[in-house]
Amino acid sequence: MKVIEGGVTAPKGFAASSFAAGIKYKDRTDMAMIVSSAPATAAGVYTSNVVKAACVLWDKEITSKDKTVSSVVVNAGIANACTGEEGLRYCKETAEAAKKILERNDEVLVASTGVIGMQLPIQKIINGVNALANSLSDSLEAGTLASKAIMTTDTVNKQVAVEIDLGGQTVTIGGMCKGAGMIHPNMCTMLGFITTDCDIDKALLQKALSENVTDTFNMISVDGDTSTNDTLVVLANGLAKNKKIEKEDSDFETFKSALNYVMETLAKKMAADGEGATALLEVTVKGVDTKENARVLAKSVICSNLTKAAIYGHDANWGRIMCAFGYSGVIFDPNKVTLSFVGKDNTITIFKDGFGVKFSEEEATKLLSEETVKVLADFHSGNESATAWGCDLTHEYVSINADYRS
Amino acid sequence: MKVIEGGVTAPKGFAASSFAAGIKYKDRTDMAMIVSSAPATAAGVYTSNVVKAACVLWDKEITSKDKTVSSVVVNAGIANACTGEEGLRYCKETAEAAKKILERNDEVLVASTGVIGMQLPIQKIINGVNALANSLSDSLEAGTLASKAIMTTDTVNKQVAVEIDLGGQTVTIGGMCKGAGMIHPNMCTMLGFITTDCDIDKALLQKALSENVTDTFNMISVDGDTSTNDTLVVLANGLAKNKKIEKEDSDFETFKSALNYVMETLAKKMAADGEGATALLEVTVKGVDTKENARVLAKSVICSNLTKAAIYGHDANWGRIMCAFGYSGVIFDPNKVTLSFVGKDNTITIFKDGFGVKFSEEEATKLLSEETVKVLADFHSGNESATAWGCDLTHEYVSINADYRS
Numbered sequence: 001m002k003v004i005e006g007g008v009t010a011p012k013g014f015a016a017s018s019f020a021a022g023i024k025y026k027d028r029t030d031m032a033m034i035v036s037s038a039p040a041t042a043a044g045v046y047t048s049n050v051v052k053a054a055c056v057l058w059d060k061e062i063t064s065k066d067k068t069v070s071s072v073v074v075n076a077g078i079a080n081a082c083t084g085e086e087g088l089r090y091c092k093e094t095a096e097a098a099k100k101i102l103e104r105n106d107e108v109l110v111a112s113t114g115v116i117g118m119q120l121p122i123q124k125i126i127n128g129v130n131a132l133a134n135s136l137s138d139s140l141e142a143g144t145l146a147s148k149a150i151m152t153t154d155t156v157n158k159q160v161a162v163e164i165d166l167g168g169q170t171v172t173i174g175g176m177c178k179g180a181g182m183i184h185p186n187m188c189t190m191l192g193f194i195t196t197d198c199d200i201d202k203a204l205l206q207k208a209l210s211e212n213v214t215d216t217f218n219m220i221s222v223d224g225d226t227s228t229n230d231t232l233v234v235l236a237n238g239l240a241k242n243k244k245i246e247k248e249d250s251d252f253e254t255f256k257s258a259l260n261y262v263m264e265t266l267a268k269k270m271a272a273d274g275e276g277a278t279a280l281l282e283v284t285v286k287g288v289d290t291k292e293n294a295r296v297l298a299k300s301v302i303c304s305n306l307t308k309a310a311i312y313g314h315d316a317n318w319g320r321i322m323c324a325f326g327y328s329g330v331i332f333d334p335n336k337v338t339l340s341f342v343g344k345d346n347t348i349t350i351f352k353d354g355f356g357v358k359f360s361e362e363e364a365t366k367l368l369s370e371e372t373v374k375v376l377a378d379f380h381s382g383n384e385s386a387t388a389w390g391c392d393l394t395h396e397y398v399s400i401n402a403d404y405r406s
Numbered sequence: 407m408k409v410i411e412g413g414v415t416a417p418k419g420f421a422a423s424s425f426a427a428g429i430k431y432k433d434r435t436d437m438a439m440i441v442s443s444a445p446a447t448a449a450g451v452y453t454s455n456v457v458k459a460a461c462v463l464w465d466k467e468i469t470s471k472d473k474t475v476s477s478v479v480v481n482a483g484i485a486n487a488c489t490g491e492e493g494l495r496y497c498k499e500t501a502e503a504a505k506k507i508l509e510r511n512d513e514v515l516v517a518s519t520g521v522i523g524m525q526l527p528i529q530k531i532i533n534g535v536n537a538l539a540n541s542l543s544d545s546l547e548a549g550t551l552a553s554k555a556i557m558t559t560d561t562v563n564k565q566v567a568v569e570i571d572l573g574g575q576t577v578t579i580g581g582m583c584k585g586a587g588m589i590h591p592n593m594c595t596m597l598g599f600i601t602t603d604c605d606i607d608k609a610l611l612q613k614a615l616s617e618n619v620t621d622t623f624n625m626i627s628v629d630g631d632t633s634t635n636d637t638l639v640v641l642a643n644g645l646a647k648n649k650k651i652e653k654e655d656s657d658f659e660t661f662k663s664a665l666n667y668v669m670e671t672l673a674k675k676m677a678a679d680g681e682g683a684t685a686l687l688e689v690t691v692k693g694v695d696t697k698e699n700a701r702v703l704a705k706s707v708i709c710s711n712l713t714k715a716a717i718y719g720h721d722a723n724w725g726r727i728m729c730a731f732g733y734s735g736v737i738f739d740p741n742k743v744t745l746s747f748v749g750k751d752n753t754i755t756i757f758k759d760g761f762g763v764k765f766s767e768e769e770a771t772k773l774l775s776e777e778t779v780k781v782l783a784d785f786h787s788g789n790e791s792a793t794a795w796g797c798d799l800t801h802e803y804v805s806i807n808a809d810y811r812s
Contacts, residue, residue, distance in 0.1 A: 047733075082725055116725025228728075319487065324631065325457065326458075327456075355489055393804055395804050398804060399801070402719025
């Protein structure tokens with residue numbers, strides 16, 4: 001597998017565009033479109049929130065059936081959640097406008113992110129769809145601009161692309177996502193779009209996506225709030241001309257592993273760009289009895305407000321980490337745990353055999369000031385491990401969220 | 407039931423004292439003692455955190471057996487958690503010092519709160535025990551001073567006392583607690599101490615305490631972090647000379663209901679004094695199918711960082727409240743929910759029949775600026791209700807916790 005430049009337009013046959021529709025933001029783009037030149041197979045994972053945005057209901061209906069997809073239309077600013085029948089009608093109208101201007105009968109996925117409870121200005125959206133369709137480009141630049149158009153409180157755009165070889169054919173996977181707040185994915189995350197020119201059976205595409213979600217998007221958290229709009233879709237148009245993946249063979253494993261890299265990279269980019277964040281917090285647990293327990297333990301720490309605030313203060317307050325393991329719901333023997341901070345150049349063990357190990361506060365503060373703060377915990381009770389990603393809790397997070405609507 | 411002045415020294419036969427032992431804080435008291443003149447029956451509920459402080463293990467052992475208790479010794483500054491065998495030995499030495507100076511054979515409960523992972527300066531603790539035993543007083547003032555000595559990041563001390571009549575005898579219940587951060591009780595909260603002169607069977611005392619915990623201490627949260635030290639104990643010395651409560655009769659119900667008032671009052675005081683908080687957030691849900699689902703729904707909102715930050719900004723961002731109900735794990739129909747803000751003088755309905763109701767932002771901001779922000783949600787799907795209490799998320803919370811140890 002080779003990491004390459006670009007995002008959603010990196011695979012063959014995918015074009016993108018962006019447009020300033022003036023939905024809520026001023027002086028910036030706020031709509032994006034991704035179009036596959038060939039009908040694409042689609043798979044998706046969506047929020048587990050009972051309160052689901054209209055666009056989530058719309059996409060879920062499409063990807064659960066044996067339908068091909070031509071495009072995705074995304075807007076930032078308004079989430080189209082808690083909008084009743086009117087919100088659902090807007091999804092239909094958006095899709096119909098795209099079908100008409102693109103002159104394609106394949107389905108159109110829609111996605112929205114922003115304030116909950118406001119109705120979309122549908123005429124602006126329709127105008128946007130037309131403008132987007134008329135400015136499509138398969139350049140890497142077009143993909144980058146699309147990844148910028150879907151940002152809300154994100155401070156950087158997020159994309160990645162990789163190449164793999166399947167039976168002599170180069171297969172490419174590209175992806176982009178947005179998300180900085182209301183990030184605590186449960187089935188998937190805010191908005192993520194992955195494109196690939198791989199030729200693959202629909203059920204296997206869904207399987208690869210769903211299985212990878214558990215250890216990538218579902219292992220990050222910014223604030224513990226699972227959004228109403230979480231959507232992650234993958235479109236596969238088959239233009240790489242690889243021998244179609246139709247069973248769980250080595251080609252499937254190669255594809256799934258490359259897809260996992262794309263998903264993990266996008267997920268980590270979201271955690272690192274958490275609202276107000278100054279550091280990426282990476283927690284790895286090992287020596288745990290079951291995989292699920294390992295995941296729960298790692299995620300408990302990245303969700304702890306107290307740990308997150310301590311990381312912001314570069315404070316080696318490891319008691320809060322042990323406390324978070326303790327209330328995770330997993331039963332373990334605290335006396336068996338070894339806890340360390342892992343830096344670029346050195347590792348400091350801070351807890352062992354039931355109590356704190358003496359360490360240099362100065363060295364610890366240095367480690368805790370790195371861009372990525374890595375915590376490693378060995379539970380010495382099994383062979384399973386897991387990693388979760390979060391960020392620190394800062395004054396800026398509070399500022400951003402105390403008055404988001406205005 | 408009548409609410410009266412005072413706290414733990416309000417019931418007959420209870421004295422208290424406080425002392426500046428210099429454990430970690432300077433220029434303030436940091437140890438407290440409560441002593442019952444007659445051997446007291448004791449019941450307790452403790453943290454569900456797997457990582458339990460030494461003092462939690464110590465108290466749990468005592469209250470689970472048929473032993474009488476003379477006193478409680480509390481310190482603030484160091485939590486005696488993650489301290490291994492040495493930490494447990496310190497509990498024993500503290501209790502033995504108290505037994506000796508008090509010349510009593512009854513058991514001694516110990517409780518600690520503060521930084522995790524540091525060892526207690528045991529000589530200072532022993533000196534403190536001796537000083538505390540020599541300055542006991544049954545005045546209301548002594549109880550108040552004890553409630554101040556156990557504070558950490560609390561900004562106000564927390565106590566309450568009530569009187570009830572049982573068969574012509576006046577029975578008094580008094581309580582104090584501390585807690586502002588690492589507050590997300592699961593079985594009970596940080597440190598709470600309740601005294602009563604009621605004559606009651608030990609099993610029934612435990613039953614009243616345990617059952618009341620579910621709808622009081624377990625319904626508050628400051629930051630989602632369940633402490634390693636959560637302890638709530640009640641001591642009953644029988645000096646009110648009421649006919650001993652030995653079955654679940656009307657006297658038991660009267661006592662349990664008064665105890666519930668004491669516990670709910672203390673719990674709400676903790677939520678209102680959450681680290682950095684400027685408002686108490688009270689969320690009531692009704693019309694829910696089961697009691698447990700009602701509790702889960704109410705608690706999900708008071709735990710939502712995004713909702714808490716919006717309350718801080720006096721921002722009527724009700725979408726975050728619907729979102730938090732949605733990811734709580736309870737299945738419901740969003741279209742049936744009516745959501746309102748309830749102020750001192752008026753109520754504003756903000757969500758109904760599946761989408762937002764137009765309301766005056768000015769009026770909403772006024773409501774959201776009250777000292778207690780009340781949210782009421784009617785799910786129109788059953789007869790059960792529950793209330794949970796939390797607080798807003800502020801810049802000050804981050805400041806307090808970014809550098810707590812130094």
